[in-house]
Amino acid sequence: xxxxxxxxxxxxxxxxxxxxxxxxxxxxxxxxxxxxxxxxxxxxxxxxxxxxxxxxxxxxxxxxxxxxxxxxxxxxxxxxxxxxxxxxxxxxxxxxxxxxxxxxxxxxxxxx
Amino acid sequence: xxxxxxxxxxxxxxxxxxxxxxxxxxxxxxxxxxxxxxxxxxxxxxxxxxxxxxxxxxxxxxxxxxxxxxxxxxxxxxxxxxxxxxxxxxxxxxxxxxxxxxxxxxxxxxxxxxxx
Numbered sequence: 001x002x003x004x005x006x007x008x009x010x011x012x013x014x015x016x017x018x019x020x021x022x023x024x025x026x027x028x029x030x031x032x033x034x035x036x037x038x039x040x041x042x043x044x045x046x047x048x049x050x051x052x053x054x055x056x057x058x059x060x061x062x063x064x065x066x067x068x069x070x071x072x073x074x075x076x077x078x079x080x081x082x083x084x085x086x087x088x089x090x091x092x093x094x095x096x097x098x099x100x101x102x103x104x105x106x107x108x109x110x111x112x
Numbered sequence: 113x114x115x116x117x118x119x120x121x122x123x124x125x126x127x128x129x130x131x132x133x134x135x136x137x138x139x140x141x142x143x144x145x146x147x148x149x150x151x152x153x154x155x156x157x158x159x160x161x162x163x164x165x166x167x168x169x170x171x172x173x174x175x176x177x178x179x180x181x182x183x184x185x186x187x188x189x190x191x192x193x194x195x196x197x198x199x200x201x202x203x204x205x206x207x208x209x210x211x212x213x214x215x216x217x218x219x220x221x222x223x224x225x226x227x228x
Contacts, residue, residue: 034216043116043202043219044155087155100145100217101171104154 004088009107012078020073020106022088027068032091035062035073037084038105044087047073083110114138118203118220125193125227133188133223135203143206144186145217146170146178148199155202161186193227200224 005023012018024033034049048055048062050071055062061074075082087105116137125131135144145160147170157170159178167178175197177189186205190197201223207215 036217043221044204044217045219046216049216085154100160101157102147102155104152 003101004090004103006086006088006103006106008104009109011109011111012075013111014080015077018075018078018082018108018110020075020086020088020108021070022072023070024088024090025069027090028092029068030092033062033064033068033071034089034091035060036087036089036102037082038087039081039084044102047086049091078108078110080110080112083108116203116205116218116220118201118223120223121221122224123226125190125225127194127227129193130189130191131193131225132190133201133203133225135186135188135205135220137184137186137205137218139205139207139218140183141205141215141218142183142208144180145204145206146176146186146188147202147204148172148197149202149222150199158188158201193225195227198225198227 032049032051035047036044037047038044048057048060050062050064063072085105085107087102089102119134142163146158147155149155156172158176159167159170159173161167161180164183179187203220204217206217
């Protein structure tokens with residue numbers, strides 16, 4: 001199973017950009033990079049995903065390194081509601097194992 | 113459209129008792145998953161299913177059994193509950209991987225289980 005590595009915690013100030021890194025050095029060419037977040041006392045929710053090109057949606061942006069061995073989730077203006085645990089996982093396009101492993105994620109603290 | 117619904121939301125068991133957690137999804141998703149979450153441990157995959165009638169082991173399957181008799185339901189069973197199974201359990205579902213969007217996982221709101 002391809003694995004990802006994330007910092008345990010990060011801190012940001014409200015209304016400032018946040019860059020959450022994820023390393024996935026063993027990624028294969030057919031793995032999608034998915035990001036989820038989990039707000040306190042809730043189930044995880046989908047944030048964004050991508051394969052090779054950078055991606056934007058209403059919640060965040062995903063920047064993928066050219067060699068695809070790392071990616072960065074970008075929150076352009078952090079709000080207090082963005083305080084959550086953020087998970088980066090890999091998912092195979094070709095439908096290999098669906099043994100989707102989440103790990104511990106990065107706990108983001110947003111200061112007012 | 114309810115998405116992923118987990119029942120019950122809370123449960124307290126005594127050691128040795130059995131119970132079944134139900135996960136139901138109304139999105140016609142092929143894939144379903146059971147995770148547990150303990151403080152400081154993140155999400156750990158217990159079992160998963162890639163279609164009706166199929167199941168597979170995840171990272172921490174011991175002490176749990178699952179069944180997927182209907183496409184919309186994924187049951188997680190504890191035959192003889194132990195205090196180590198005190199946790200929050202999350203169910204998730206996803207569409208077939210070949211969809212162009214490589215569909216994301218949709219999670220339920222969790223079941224908080226305490227085993228005394």
